[in-house]
Amino acid sequence: MNQTDLVIKQATDSWNLYITRINKLLDTLTDEQLSKDIAPGRNSGMYLLGHLAAVNDAMLPLLGFGPLLHPEMEDIFVEKPDKAVELPASQTIREYWKQTCEALSNHFSKMTVDGWLSRHNSISETDFQKEPHRNKLNVLLNRTNHLSYHHGQLVLLGSAGSE
Amino acid sequence: MNQTDLVIKQATDSWNLYITRINKLLDTLTDEQLSKDIAPGRNSGMYLLGHLAAVNDAMLPLLGFGPLLHPEMEDIFVEKPDKAVELPASQTIREYWKQTCEALSNHFSKMTVDGWLSRHNSISETDFQKEPHRNKLNVLLNRTNHLSYHHGQLVLLGSAGSE
Numbered sequence: 583m584n585q586t587d588l589v590i591k592q593a594t595d596s597w598n599l600y601i602t603r604i605n606k607l608l609d610t611l612t613d614e615q616l617s618k619d620i621a622p623g624r625n626s627g628m629y630l631l632g633h634l635a636a637v638n639d640a641m642l643p644l645l646g647f648g649p650l651l652h653p654e655m656e657d658i659f660v661e662k663p664d665k666a667v668e669l670p671a672s673q674t675i676r677e678y679w680k681q682t683c684e685a686l687s688n689h690f691s692k693m694t695v696d697g698w699l700s701r702h703n704s705i706s707e708t709d710f711q712k713e714p715h716r717n718k719l720n721v722l723l724n725r726t727n728h729l730s731y732h733h734g735q736l737v738l739l740g741s742a743g744s745e
Numbered sequence: 746m747n748q749t750d751l752v753i754k755q756a757t758d759s760w761n762l763y764i765t766r767i768n769k770l771l772d773t774l775t776d777e778q779l780s781k782d783i784a785p786g787r788n789s790g791m792y793l794l795g796h797l798a799a800v801n802d803a804m805l806p807l808l809g810f811g812p813l814l815h816p817e818m819e820d821i822f823v824e825k826p827d828k829a830v831e832l833p834a835s836q837t838i839r840e841y842w843k844q845t846c847e848a849l850s851n852h853f854s855k856m857t858v859d860g861w862l863s864r865h866n867s868i869s870e871t872d873f874q875k876e877p878h879r880n881k882l883n884v885l886l887n888r889t890n891h892l893s894y895h896h897g898q899l900v901l902l903g904s905a906g907s908e
Contacts, residue, residue, distance in 0.1 A: 583877075585862060586748040592878050593752075596886045621784040621901045699748060714746075715755050723759045723886075730890040734897035738784045 586695050593698075593722055594690055600729040601683055604634070604736065608679075611739055613672040620735045627739045629664035630732050632675045636660050638682035641725060644702050645718050647689040651681060698722070749858050756861075756885055757853055763892040764846055767797070767899065771842075774902055776835040783898045790902045792827035793895050795838045799823050801845035804888060807865050808881050810852040814844060861885070 583591070608616070608631070616627040625633075636659035639650050650656065655678060658667055669675065698719040701710035710716060746754070771779070771794070779790040788796075799822035802813050813819065818841060821830055832838065861882040864873040873879060 585858065586752060588862065588877060589749060589752045589756075589882060592880075592883055592886060593756075595878065596890065600890060624901060695748065699751065714751060715758065717755075719752060720755055723755060723889075726886075727759065727763060727890055727893040730893040731897035734894035735901070738787060738898070 590695050590698050590719065593719060593726075594693075597690070597722055597726045597729075598687075600726055600733065601687075604729060604733050605683075607733070607736055607740065608676070611736075615739050616672065618739055620738045625664040625735070626669075627736055628669055628672060628675055629659065630736055631679055632659040632669060634729065634732055635675065635679040635682045637725065637728060638679070638686055641686060641721060642682075642689075644704060644721055645689070646703055647685070651685060652678060693718075753858050753861050753882065756882060756889070757856075760853070760885055760889045760892075761850075763889055763896065764850075767892060767896050768846075770896070770899055770903065771839070774899075778902050779835065781902055783901045788827040788898070789832075790899055791832055791835060791838055792822065793899055794842055795822040795832060797892065797895055798838065798842040798845045800888065800891060801842070801849055804849060804884060805845075805852075807867060807884055808852070809866055810848070814848060815841060856881075 611627065613628075616631065619626050620630070632655065636652075636655045639652060639655060640660070642648050642650060655670075658669065670678075699714075699717045701707070701716060702718050702721050705713070705716045774790065776791075779794065782789050783793070795818065799815075799818045802815060802818060803823070805811050805813060818833075821832065833841075862877075862880045864870070864879060865881050865884050868876070868879045
């Protein structure tokens with residue numbers, strides 16, 4: 583394995599690690615726990631899970647993998663804040679999360695180094711020539727941190743002492 | 746810039762981005778706000794900031810940059826949970842955070858690609874031969890996610906609607 587292969591593998595391993603951590607947490611949380619707000623007056627766990635799923639979903643077109651799986655979810659979980667509209671059923675949100683994780687995992691497994699270093703779909707060819715760091719890997723690194731950010735909030739729904 | 750240089754730069758840029766985001770948040774929080782618990786019965790913001798600083802500090806020996814700046818802080822902010830002992834003064838914790846960020850930033854600016862891909866100090870030469878991903882870059886990726894995780898909690902101390 584050459585240096586670049588190694589580094590890309592580390593970045594995808596890191597993504598998988600944080601997906602696994604969130605899944606472990608989700609397994610311990612009942613729908614009732616997950617429906618609570620993470621702190622008084624803040625987002626509910628269910629909204630945050632739907633938000634993470636919708637952000638996963640949006641990675642599909644952004645990384646050139648295909649269209650959104652559930653375009654109707656973007657409005658609920660990205661455009662609108664929590665409590666603006668009624669959320670879909672708990673089971674639907676949990677399924678949406680699983681489905682988007684699986685879709686990304688399938689696509690990630692087929693990616694090459696050159697693929698990861700190619701431009702993502704919200705930058706033009708011209709701009710990418712000047713800013714080669716605006717590649718698909720950058721989306722992966724940012725979204726991994728985005729998972730961790732909300733993971734740090736979701737743990738607040740579990741028993742104290744585990745944060 | 747070759748592919749590996751680019752990827753390493755993206756990883757260090759990502760670290761810097763999340764440090765900047767936390768600093769921006771810290772600028773908006775008074776000591777009083779930062780001393781509050783992030784949610785009922787959870788860690789205080791001041792403990793979390795000290796924890797992030799102590800984890801930064803521990804990166805110095807782990808990455809071979811030198812000894813801990815403040816060994817006495819490890820016990821308070823890593824070994825012990827919040828509320829086990831009285832915390833240092835707010836100003837001391839804020840300074841500790843700045844100091845460790847600056848120390849890391851100085852060392853990071855001198856690192857080469859080969860340096861990032863060399864083993865960190867909690868793996869032996871022999872094990873590293875079998876597990877080359879246990880390099881310094883891995884520490885950076887993990888710690889960047891660790892920053893994001895607690896950043897997601899620290900934002901709960903600010904005004905609602907910003908999480």
